[in-house]
Amino acid sequence: MEIIDCDVHPLESPEHPLQPFVPNDIREAVKQGMASMPGAGYANPFGVIRRDATCVDPVAAGRDYLDPYNVRFAVLQPQGIYAGLTHNIDVANGMARAWNDWQTATFLDADPRFLGSISVNMNDPKAAAREIRRVGSHKQLVQVLVTGESTHLYGHRAYDEVYEACCEMGLVFALHPGAEGARTPSTPVGMPSSYFEWHTTLPLTFQAHCVSLIAEGTFERFPSLNVLLVEGGIGWLPSLLWRMDKNFKALRSTVPWLRRLPSEYALEHIRLTTQPIEEPPDSEKLLQLFGMLHAETILCYSSDYPHWDFDDPRKALPSRMPSDLAQRIFYDNAADLYGLPPANREGRISEEAK
Amino acid sequence: MSYKTTTSPAPLDQAFDIIRRAGPAKAREGIRVLVARDVDIAEGARLIVEPRPGLSVGVFRIDGSLRAIKNVCPHNGAPLCRGTLHASHEPGETREFHPGLVGRVLRCPWHGWEFDVVTGKALYDAKSRVATYPVEVDDGSVYVVL
Ligand code: FES
Numbered sequence: 001m002e003i004i005d006c007d008v009h010p011l012e013s014p015e016h017p018l019q020p021f022v023p024n025d026i027r028e029a030v031k032q033g034m035a036s037m038p039g040a041g042y043a044n045p046f047g048v049i050r051r052d053a054t055c056v057d058p059v060a061a062g063r064d065y066l067d068p069y070n071v072r073f074a075v076l077q078p079q080g081i082y083a084g085l086t087h088n089i090d091v092a093n094g095m096a097r098a099w100n101d102w103q104t105a106t107f108l109d110a111d112p113r114f115l116g117s118i119s120v121n122m123n124d125p126k127a128a129a130r131e132i133r134r135v136g137s138h139k140q141l142v143q144v145l146v147t148g149e150s151t152h153l154y155g156h157r158a159y160d161e162v163y164e165a166c167c168e169m170g171l172v173f174a175l176h177p178g179a180e181g182a183r184t185p186s187t188p189v190g191m192p193s194s195y196f197e198w199h200t201t202l203p204l205t206f207q208a209h210c211v212s213l214i215a216e217g218t219f220e221r222f223p224s225l226n227v228l229l230v231e232g233g234i235g236w237l238p239s240l241l242w243r244m245d246k247n248f249k250a251l252r253s254t255v256p257w258l259r260r261l262p263s264e265y266a267l268e269h270i271r272l273t274t275q276p277i278e279e280p281p282d283s284e285k286l287l288q289l290f291g292m293l294h295a296e297t298i299l300c301y302s303s304d305y306p307h308w309d310f311d312d313p314r315k316a317l318p319s320r321m322p323s324d325l326a327q328r329i330f331y332d333n334a335a336d337l338y339g340l341p342p343a344n345r346e347g348r349i350s351e352e353a354k
Numbered sequence: 355m356s357y358k359t360t361t362s363p364a365p366l367d368q369a370f371d372i373i374r375r376a377g378p379a380k381a382r383e384g385i386r387v388l389v390a391r392d393v394d395i396a397e398g399a400r401l402i403v404e405p406r407p408g409l410s411v412g413v414f415r416i417d418g419s420l421r422a423i424k425n426v427c428p429h430n431g432a433p434l435c436r437g438t439l440h441a442s443h444e445p446g447e448t449r450e451f452h453p454g455l456v457g458r459v460l461r462c463p464w465h466g467w468e469f470d471v472v473t474g475k476a477l478y479d480a481k482s483r484v485a486t487y488p489v490e491v492d493d494g495s496v497y498v499v500l
Contacts, residue, residue: 157449217448249429249478250466256443256451259364261479 038191041182042198044308053306058110065305066113069313072331073115073340074305077230078103080119081145081178092121093131100135108140115338117145117174125158129165136169142338143228144171147178148205149186154227155209155216163222172337174228175209177202206232207240210270214244217257219269226337228271231304235278238292241266267294271337273302274329275311283318296325300334366445369480373455374444376473378419379488386490386497389413395420395496398457402435405498413489413496414439414471416458420489421471422498423460428482432464442468442477 012018022030029035032045055061066074080099086092096119107114118141120128132144144166152158154175166173180186181198186205192198206229213219213227244262252258258265272293280286290299303311311317313330321329331343387405390413395401400414402425410425412435427434437460444454459477460469468477469484476482488499 220448249476250461250468252468252478253442256445257448259366259445 034194038181041179042186042192042195044195044199046308048307050306050308050310053310055306058107058114061107061305062111062113065303066111071113071313072344073113073334073338075115075117075142075302075334075338076103076107077117077145077174077176078119081117081147081176083119084122084146084151085149085179085182086121089121089124089127093124093127095119096121096128096131097134100131100141104135104138104140108138112140114140116141117143118171120144120146120162122146122150122159122162125161129161132162132165132169132171136165136171142172143174145174145176145230147180148175148202148209148232149178149180149183150209153209153212153216155212155214155218157216160221163218163225167222167224170224170339172226172228174230175206175232176230177205177232180205202231203233203236207236210240210266211244211262213270214262214265215255215258217255219265220257220259226269226271228273228300228337230273230302231275232272233276233278234272234274234293234299235289237266237272237298238289241293267297270298271300271333272298273300274317275302275304276309277311277316283320286318287321290321290325296328297333299329300337301330365480366478369475369477370444373470373473373475373477376470379421379472379486381490382488382499384488384499386499388495389498390496392491392494392496398439400435400439402433403498405500409500410435411487411498413498414460416471420491420496422487422489423469423471423474424485424487426484427462427464427467428476428484429462429465429467432462434460434462434469434484437461437463439471 019027033043034045036043053064055065065071078099080096080103083092083096083099086095099119103116108116116138118132118135120131122128135141144162163173180202181191185191186198187201188204192201210229219225241263248255248258248262278286278289293299301313303313317326317329327343334340335342389403389405389411390401395413395415397415397418400412402410402412404410410433411422412425414421414423423435425433425435439457440459440461441453441456442459444452446452455470458471460471461467462469469475470477472486474484474486476484490497490499
């Protein structure tokens with residue numbers, strides 16, 4: 001009997017490449033990774049790692065970055081952050097554990113200047129809380145780190161156990177962009193079509209989490225919880241604080257557990273890192289923005305070393321920044337947040353940074 | 355994590371304490387101005403009057419008592435007393451709703467900010483309030499004391 005098979009897959013090969021058939025005008029775009037699909041997330045076509053640096057070895061990272069820049073402490077953000085996006089929940093729990101032990105064995109044990117982030121699987125909050133308690137008393141572990149992409153907004157009660165564990169162990173809860181758009185569109189109105197668009201709009205997620213944490217009363221329930229928003233931009237904060245406070249005047253009755261202006265919760269419990277710092281053509285504007293967002297309390301310096309959008313501590317912030325503000329941003333705010341020893345005042349970081 | 359040690363009562367709790375404790379408007383020395391007849395203001399109703407040229411005041415009857423509040427919203431100057439009266443939620447535990455202040459919360463007709471008619475206090479900020487005036491009823495006449 002002759003048959004008809006309705007499903008056979010032909011594969012491209014070096015003998016029969018697809019490339020000659022790709023229209024000329026999109027060949028370069030395809031080479032730059034722009035034929036990517038949602039499951040793969042958004043990749044920087046030119047690579048995410050700096051072309052002159054890497055951070056695979058604690059000794060080299062200490063020598064190439066910490067020493068020359070006088071970095072007294074560097075908070076690591078390892079890739080275990082993606083545990084919460086892993087499909088299999090049990091494998092994700094195991095991977096979080098693996099990354100935490102790896103980080104301690106490789107970087108933390110090698111150099112006390114490295115401080116670590118605890119990776120957890122937010123899709124299994126019970127397991128996440130267990131993992132936080134398992135490793136959380138290590139002196140160099142200062143925060144729990146999760147992705148901006150998540151199943152729920154972070155004010156959701158599903159995460160209560162995680163916050164309880166953070167408070168119990170005295171750990172900051174930190175958000176870092178991670179795979180936004182891998183599960184749901186990275187913007188509420190659909191999928192951006194380039195890494196440029198994706199990366200520029202990352203603050204959308206951060207703003208949503210920020211309002212959720214405040215509006216749901218997370219800081220009323222967990223008065224000792226502090227949240228650090230890493231790499232999510234800073235320029236949006238003043239507008240968000242003003243918007244929340246304005247809306248609160250008419251809509252307080254819908255969030256009656258809030259006992260103060262929403263902005264006051266933010267100023268007390270939320271901190272932002274600087275990188276990638278907005279770079280207006282006139283750096284004076286950035287200083288004005290610092291004033292609007294209470295940089296003297298809120299901003300903590302970060303470089304994103306060794307990623308492509310690294311902010312050099314000597315170059316990234318306005319050179320005309322007052323030295324006491326520089327001191328707060330480069331050291332004191334993070335020291336307060338993580339409970340680190342005060343800065344060495346002679347040879348102030350701010351002076352060296354200029 | 356050194357900057358979170360304060361346990362002093364939060365500002366809004368103070369505002370709601372004052373609102374909850376508010377009794378009848380205290381008598382006050384001042385100029386008594388006749389503004390209405392007692393029968394003109396039914397329970398839950400209001401009258402907007404001008405006890406002095408240029409001063410607009412709303413007189414409300416809430417739970418049987420007459421209350422007078424300045425007819426100007428501290429936000430953008432809307433005629434506040436043309437807003438609606440309703441209840442609100444008092445501060446409580448997270449995830450709990452505690453309805454309260456039934457019929458005495460005045461919502462500005464323009465942008466919806468909330469004020470307690472009895473004390474004039476804003477419900478969103480302990481430091482903000484609208485002027486209120488004592489009301490006296492004498493022989494069927496209603497007086498606002500300025
Ligand atoms: S004028 Fe009253 S709320 Fe804006």
